[in-house]
Amino acid sequence: MAVVTIAEVANHEGQEIRLRGWLYNLRESGKLLFPQFRDGTGVLQGVVSQKENPEAFQALTGLTQESSVEVTGVVRADARAPGGYELQVTGVAAVQKIPEGDPYPIQLKEHGVDFLLENRHLWIRTPRQAAILRVRDEAIFAAREFMHQQGYVLTDAPVFTPSACEGTTNLFEVDYLDDRKAYLTQSGQLYVEATAAALGKVYCFGPAFRAERSKTRRHLTEFWMLEPEAAYAGMEDMIALAEGLITYMVQSAIARCPQQLAVLGRDVARLETVRPPFPRLSYDDAIELLHRQGNATAWGEDFGGDEETILSSQHDRPVIVHRFPTAIKAFYMQPDPQRPELALGFDILAPEGYGEIVGGGERISSYDLLRERLRQHDLPEEPFRWYLDLRRYGSVPHAGFGLGIERTIAWITGAEHIRETIPFPRTIYRLWP
RNA sequence: UGGGGCGUGGUCCAAUUGGUAGGACACCGCACUGUUAAUGCGGAUGGUGGAGGUUCGAGUCCUCCCGCCCCAGCCA
Known part of the structure; x- marks a missing residue:
């Protein structure tokens, strides 16, 4: 299975690919998960249904922001996803999970200049x-x-x-x-x-x-x-x-x-x-x-x-x-x-x-x-x-x-x-x- | 180097001008099958930059120190 960067996913529509990166954000809605992956070339939304893929759903549930992950999935064009493409996740493997007790300091919220520079x-x-x-x-x-x-x-x-x-x-x-x-x-x-x-x-x-x-x-x-x-x-x-x-x-x-x-x-x-x-x-x-x-x-x-x-x-x-x-x-x-x-x-x-x-x-x-x-x-x-x-x-x-x-x-x-x-x-x- | 400003839980802010330091986010749990920094409900953790001083009482007033921001100067 080809390792693909997020910048290239548009060229792999319909194919199952492997992505190596980090969990940028995890949104959830009932028995659906919408993990946002980033790999340095961009951000790609994944989608996981508990019903269709309980293993991947389980692996992703509770995974923390910025934990490093390797994922596999099928590239789909979907207007609802940011960027127009999303990954129908087939497999998830955490490379390093950031522990809940010591979460990633930078939130997807506003921060002050001093804090950001301190964590450049x-x-x-x-x-x-x-x-x-x-x-x-x-x-x-x-x-x-x-x-x-x-x-x-x-x-x-x-x-x-x-x-x-x-x-x-x-x-x-x-x-x-x-x-x-x-x-x-x-x-x-x-x-x-x-x-x-x-x-x-x-x-x-x-x-x-x-x-x-x-x-x-x-x-x-x-x-x-x-x-x-x-x-x-x-x-x-x-x-x-x-x-x-x-x-x-x-x-x-x-x-x-x-x-x-x-x-x-x-x-x-x-x-x-x-x-x-x-x-x-x-x-x-x-x-x-x-x-x-x-x-x-x-x-x-x-x-x-x-x-x-x-x-x-x-x-x-x-x-x-x-x-x-x-x-x-x-x-x-x-x-x-x-x-x-x-x-x-x-x-x-x-x-x-x-x-x-x-x-x-x-x-x-x-x-x-x-x-x-x-x-x-x-x-x-x-x-x-x-x-x-x-x-x-x-x-x-x-x-x-x-x-x-x-x-x-x-x-x-x-x-x-x-x-x-x-x-x-x-x-x-x-x-x- | 001048002038002005700011330091409050991990983060972003509030505290009726001197009277019990609080909220949101982050984290955890539950609910939700199309979320867009998701949302709703619940939970645990944790703080006044430091040292003095005034006062019955200081986050709030005073002095000094530390850290940072903005503007000017210098320049790219």
Whole structure:
């Protein structure tokens, strides 16, 4: 008898199959039992009649929520069953029965955030969380697929770094054997600038760590970032790449995860409109727009959450904001030759208040200018010696960006909080489980 | 790092503003042959985050501590 996953049962209508999973819920009605089985690919309702199958009825009666079970049964199409199919159970074998005295803690009821996060190792079994994690898998797979198709080579950056990438603030410090210190990376960007000079078009994909005391629904201390970098490229090239990448991730999720998005109650119509080109605003225009909306942000100030929300709520697609004042951007940003007070950098803001999902731009390629900027930002030159070498030996114009995976997935899935979009979130106050 | 808020059975909440700490869910039993977080009836278990203080009396008021949430800042 074939072992079948719940995702595949539609292909086995009328056949007797074997299912291996867990008892998600058990509803009963007289001499009928309606067990809900889950196996990681979905939930399937079974039906057992005491009259027709007393052994299976007996085996299932009293079986507790989340007990592991192997069941056999015949797949039937039935409009009364959730999902349209149900399993007419022929046999049930408990793999491990959870004792009644110590029941599974997570009910099919509402729980508080703290309790759920404390039990994250179990919470991920619920259909909603499992759906988000499947969309995450699909979005990441699509992202890597897209980058590969575009000729970008995966060159991962180290997690241990000798010093800060973008300055010395808010790094996690760890003991590095003997008497040295290392820091967990907060960005792979500097390293992909080096590999871009070696391989042309590259990207890295991995975790980034920020020891910032951010406590909002958009922040984690450990998050995943995809960072492309290309030699002989400028800001426009990167905007086009980011538009393509985001579009591909979103459209792949829609195409490959329709059931998951349905479980999540995501309004897919709001994602289907995501196609290039995305609406654009220069920083100058953005300030003007904010003023028209009654927001008093002065030219030269950076945007906060309120400003991002105003700008992104104008459109149903992600919004690109470009050419920020140099003074509020990182030291490595290439100035606009037309207006040196502006940097050739851009952000992409996700719709529906999910915030900034991309930040990037063209990097400074001039050795002298880069040294000057390090001085202006009060950064020591020695830790950047290798980085400066990239400008001494065959320097070329180059550009890149970083895409925050969790924020992107939060937007695609419509998750309330970014912490639902990663299996085991790390936040300022949570290091468990 | 600022500002605001919340901690009550395993879970989700209530307690007439200082006067006997309760309900629902979960668990167990019974009933019900199409349930959709089933429903109805019954049962057992079990709690005020911690330490002080005020008071005849504190879940409620005060001080400190601990844990967490939200907003801002920082950022992706």
